[in-house]
Amino acid sequence: MSNELLLLGLLSRHEMHGYQLNEFLSKNLASCTDLKKSSAYFLLGKMAQQGWVAEESVQEGNRPPRRVFHITDAGADVFQQLLRQNLATYTPVTFAGDVGLAFLDALPTEEAVGLLKERREAVSLALHSAQSAPHHPGSLGLVLEHQARHLQAEIAWLDQVLEDLDQAAKS
Amino acid sequence: MSNELLLLGLLSRHEMHGYQLNEFLSKNLASCTDLKKSSAYFLLGKMAQQGWVAEESVQEGNRPPRRVFHITDAGADVFQQLLRQNLATYTPVTFAGDVGLAFLDALPTEEAVGLLKERREAVSLALHSAQSAPHHPGSLGLVLEHQARHLQAEIAWLDQVLEDLDQAAKS
DNA sequence: GGGCGCATGTAATGAGTTACATGATTGA
DNA sequence: TCAATCATGTAACTCATTACATGCGCCC
Numbered sequence: 001m002s003n004e005l006l007l008l009g010l011l012s013r014h015e016m017h018g019y020q021l022n023e024f025l026s027k028n029l030a031s032c033t034d035l036k037k038s039s040a041y042f043l044l045g046k047m048a049q050q051g052w053v054a055e056e057s058v059q060e061g062n063r064p065p066r067r068v069f070h071i072t073d074a075g076a077d078v079f080q081q082l083l084r085q086n087l088a089t090y091t092p093v094t095f096a097g098d099v100g101l102a103f104l105d106a107l108p109t110e111e112a113v114g115l116l117k118e119r120r121e122a123v124s125l126a127l128h129s130a131q132s133a134p135h136h137p138g139s140l141g142l143v144l145e146h147q148a149r150h151l152q153a154e155i156a157w158l159d160q161v162l163e164d165l166d167q168a169a170k171s
Numbered sequence: 172m173s174n175e176l177l178l179l180g181l182l183s184r185h186e187m188h189g190y191q192l193n194e195f196l197s198k199n200l201a202s203c204t205d206l207k208k209s210s211a212y213f214l215l216g217k218m219a220q221q222g223w224v225a226e227e228s229v230q231e232g233n234r235p236p237r238r239v240f241h242i243t244d245a246g247a248d249v250f251q252q253l254l255r256q257n258l259a260t261y262t263p264v265t266f267a268g269d270v271g272l273a274f275l276d277a278l279p280t281e282e283a284v285g286l287l288k289e290r291r292e293a294v295s296l297a298l299h300s301a302q303s304a305p306h307h308p309g310s311l312g313l314v315l316e317h318q319a320r321h322l323q324a325e326i327a328w329l330d331q332v333l334e335d336l337d338q339a340a341k342s
Numbered sequence: 343g344g345g346c347g348c349a350t351g352t353a354a355t356g357a358g359t360t361a362c363a364t365g366a367t368t369g370a
Numbered sequence: 371t372c373a374a375t376c377a378t379g380t381a382a383c384t385c386a387t388t389a390c391a392t393g394c395g396c397c398c
Binding site: 017018019022037038041042045063064065066067 | 349
C-alpha cells in the first residue's frame with residue numbers, strides 16, 4: 001500500500017500526468033521507493049478504476065496525449081487513512097547486506113577487511129549524493145534528511161566492524 | 172540472490188533439514204530476512220536441482236522423514252562468490268516509513284506528533300527485543316548488533332523530527 | 343538524418359506469499 | 371483426547387519488474 005500512498009500524496013498536492021510523476025519519483029524520491037515507470041502507470045490505472053483518482057486526457061499540439069490525474073474525494077479519504085497508518089507504525093527494514101555480515105568469518109580477515117572497505121566507499125558515495133541533492137521544501141525534505149542520517153549511521157557501523165576486525169587480527 | 176546466500180551460508184556451517192533451517196531463520200535471523208517456510212523449502216529444492224546442495228532422506232522411527240541438506244563443492248564456490256559480492260557492495264534500503272514522512276504536513280501538527288510518538292514506541296519495542304535476544308557467537312552476532320544500532324539511529328531521528336515539530340508549533 | 347527526451351502502454355516472467363493439505367509425535 | 375510441535379509440501383495468487391512496442395517533437 002505504500003506505493004499507493006506515495007502516488008496519492010503527490011496527486012493531493014496538485015494534478016500531474018504519468019510521465020511527470022515518474023520523473024519526480026526517480027529524480028527526487030528514489031531513496032524512498034523503487035517504483036518503476038510501468039508499475040506506476042499500472043497503479044494509476046488501477047487507482048482510477050477504484051475511483052481514487054480521475055483522469056483527463058489533455059492533448060497539446062500533435063504530441064502524444066497526456067493523461068492528467070487528479071485525486072478524488074474518495075481518494076483523499078484513502079490518502080488520509082493510509083497516511084495515518086504509515087506514520088503510526090514502524091515497518092521493519094531488512095538489510096540484505098546483513099546476510100553477508102553474518103558469514104563474515106567464512107573469509108580470511110584481510111579479505112573481509114578489503115571487501116568491507118569497498119562497501120564503505122559505496123555507502124560514502126551514496127551519502128555524498130544525498131547531501132548534494134537539491135533540498136525540498138516542507139516535509140518532503142525529511143526523506144533526504146532521513147536517508148543522510150541512515151547512511152551516516154551505516155558508515156559509523158562499518159567503521160566499528162572494521163576496527164574490531166583490525167583488533168582481532170593483531171591479537 | 173541474498174536468500175540463496177543465506178541458505179548456503181547456514182548449510183556451510185553444518186548440514187540441516189528444512190524445518191531446522193526455518194526455525195533458525197525465524198528465531199534468529201528475522202531481522203535480516205523475511206523468507207517464509209514454503210519459500211525456503213522451494214529454494215532448497217531449486218538449489219538441489221542446480222547441484223549447490225545435496226539431500227539425503229533420514230527417517231527416525233515412524234516420524235515423517237527429514238530431508239537433510241548439505242552443501243556441495245559447487246555450492247561452496249557459489250557461496251564464496253555470493254558472499255564476496257554481498258560484502259563488497261552496498262544494497263540501498265528503501266524505507267516504507269519515509270513515504271509517510273514525506274507527507275507529514277498534510278496533517279495538523281498535533282496529530283502528526285501523536286502518530287509519530289506511536290511509531291517511536293514501536294521502534295523502541297523492537298530495539299528492546301533486539302537487545303534482549305540471545306547473543307550469537309562469531310559473525311552471526313553482527314546481524315543483531317547492526318539491527319540494534321539501526322534502531323537506535325531511528326529513535327534519535329524520530330526524536331529530532333518530533334522536536335522540530337514542537338518548535339514549529341510554538342512559533 | 344539521427345539521437346535524445348517526451349509520453350504511454352502491453353505481455354511475459356519471476357520472486358515470493360498465502361492458503362491449503364497431510365500426518366505423526368508429544369505433553370497436558 | 372486435544373492441542374501444539376514436528377515435518378513437508380502444492381497450487382493459486384499478488385505484486386512488481388523486464389522486455390518490448392510505439393510515435394511525436396526538438397536540436398544538432
